[in-house]
Amino acid sequence: MMTLLGHIGFIALYCVLCLVMPTLLRGEFTLAYVREHSLFICVCTQDLVACSVINSSECDCVDHPLSTPQQQAHGPSTVQYKRLTVWYTSPLNVARLLNNSDVRHLVLVKCDPTEDKLPPLDHFVVRRLERLSVSYPFWRPGQIHDVVLGRDMGAQYHEEARIAVIHTTVLVGKAGLKAYTVKTEVDSKGTMSFPNVFMSPEGLPEMASMFVTFVY
Numbered sequence: 001m002m003t004l005l006g007h008i009g010f011i012a013l014y015c016v017l018c019l020v021m022p023t024l025l026r027g028e029f030t031l032a033y034v035r036e037h038s039l040f041i042c043v044c045t046q047d048l049v050a051c052s053v054i055n056s057s058e059c060d061c062v063d064h065p066l067s068t069p070q071q072q073a074h075g076p077s078t079v080q081y082k083r084l085t086v087w088y089t090s091p092l093n094v095a096r097l098l099n100n101s102d103v104r105h106l107v108l109v110k111c112d113p114t115e116d117k118l119p120p121l122d123h124f125v126v127r128r129l130e131r132l133s134v135s136y137p138f139w140r141p142g143q144i145h146d147v148v149l150g151r152d153m154g155a156q157y158h159e160e161a162r163i164a165v166i167h168t169t170v171l172v173g174k175a176g177l178k179a180y181t182v183k184t185e186v187d188s189k190g191t192m193s194f195p196n197v198f199m200s201p202e203g204l205p206e207m208a209s210m211f212v213t214f215v216y
């Protein structure tokens with residue numbers, strides 16, 4: 001009898017979850033639309049067709065005008081999201097916006113078919129990144145690169161300190177994406193054993209050991 005009641009209880013709980021889960025999964029997400037002279041940061045309530053016109057009944061957007069391409073919209077670490085989707089036509093502005101940001105799950109969608117020149121900066125750093133998806137629907141429709149970072153080195157728990165060094169060619173367009181992880185020390189000035197990689201020292205302890213994943 002007890003087991004039967006237990007089963008019924010389990011089924012009841014399961015059904016409550018059935019009702020709740022889809023709304024959780026469909027929850028709000030943040031979308032950044034990055035162009036050469038403008039940046040919109042939107043909170044959207046439902047999934048959208050990539051690169052579509054943003055409908056004000058689905059998303060609540062704030063406009064951050066970028067008067068010149070050189071202007072940096074955000075200082076270090078103001079960009080902080082669990083999940084961020086970025087639609088863009090300016091790879092350089094995306095690299096600037098996301099450099100030293102803190103994002104767990106990043107989705108990058110290039111919204112134009114043109115082949116850009118490589119931006120003058122060759123990489124940007126995203127802290128705590130666990131998962132990256134990249135697609136170029138106008139260049140390679142239907143193809144999505146999905147990378148779980150650090151899995152190759154056993155960094156499978158999100159508590160583990162990690163950063164991603166993403167080469168800007170990834171923003172411009174790549175037929176294949178590769179990722180390579182190493183474990184290294186970073187000091188409080190942001191210096192690590194890779195002389196060409198700089199990260200903002202903000203919030204870094206005296207010396208930290210972290211997983212660094214290069215995506216290229």
Ligand SMILES: *[C@@H]1O[C@H](CO)[C@@H](O)[C@H](O)[C@H]1NC(C)=O
Nearest residue numbers: 046053054055056057058059
């Ligand atoms: C915006 O979305 C709403 C609800 O999804 C829809 O009724 C409306 O037609 C859309 N407007 C435009 C301009 O697409």
Ligand SMILES: *[C@@H]1O[C@H](CO)[C@@H](O)[C@H](O)[C@H]1NC(C)=O
Nearest residue numbers: 095096099121124198199200
């Ligand atoms: C990223 O930030 C580092 C250090 O804060 C800086 O040296 C580098 O030029 C920045 N890169 C980009 C793409 O903005």
